[in-house]
Amino acid sequence: MLTLSLKFSVASRAVFVALSLSLVCASSLAQTKPTGAFATVNGVAVPQSLLDNNVKANVAQGQRDSPELRQVIQDELVNREILAQESARLGLDKTTEAQAQWATVRQTFLVELLLNDYMARNPISEASLKTEYDRQMALMKDQQQYRLSLIVTSTEDQAKAVLARLRKGEAFAKLATEASLDPSKKDGGNVGWVVPAQILPAISNVMVNLVKGALAAAPIQTPAGWNLIKLEETRPFKAPTFDEAKNDIRQTLVQKQRFDYVKRLRENAKVVQ
DSSP states (O other), rough: OHHHHEEEEEEHHHHHHHHHHHHHHHHHHHHOOOOOOEETTTTTEEEEEHHHHHHHHHHHOOOOOHHHHHHHHHHHHHHHHHHHHHHTTTTGGGSSSHHHHHHHHHHHHHHHHHHHHHHSSSSSOHHHHHHHHHHHHHHTTOOOOEEEEEEEESSSHHHHHHHHHHTOOOOOOHHHHHHHHHHHGGGGTTEOOOOOOOOOHHHHHTTOOOOOTOOOSOOOOEETTEEEEEEEEEEEEEOHHHHHHHHHHHHHHHHHHHHHHHHHHHHSSOOOO
């Protein structure tokens, strides 16, 4: 019995060791990640490139690339994959509304890819910038400049309510910070120096008839919303240097280049409406 017991004990140990090795191997296999992935979720690879792109985006916003940052991002991406899989399991992506939203996201993504590719292949040259700068300076050299403050609201009633407060003496900058939709709100509504040709006629036609310190009598409607304007001061046109104007000119030329590209594509497309 003792011998049998000993034999049984040795055999049991062999089985136990074999089972342990099997479990370790199975665990190792389960944890094996495909090439190019930093994790898998239910067998689905989460790409390393996705992690790298998110790290770059955070670093570009001032974060420091560190193991702690990468771990936080990894956890978030894994959580998102888990949530996405659960959403798909429930069939939430199969509804008509979800399909329409997905089509919009896909279309927007493809448009950005195309336009970015076009701009990369057709960059704005320094010579083009200088030519446009010279053209603009020649057009504006005899014009008057206006320093404008602006508040934009989404409805006419909101604009009228703000205008009433302005007429009672509340500070324009304070109300711009509180109520405006325009990016200038961070500067108290200060748009800076402009010439009439730089802004919409609906606003410039009113602006040129205001006296220093005056408010427009009524809100002005534009595609951006309902605009309240105040003329802070005027001066003869003061030309910026090429370096000062270069970024704004580049944006203008980029917008024109994109517009012309879209126009050409549309002219060659078969559109039925």
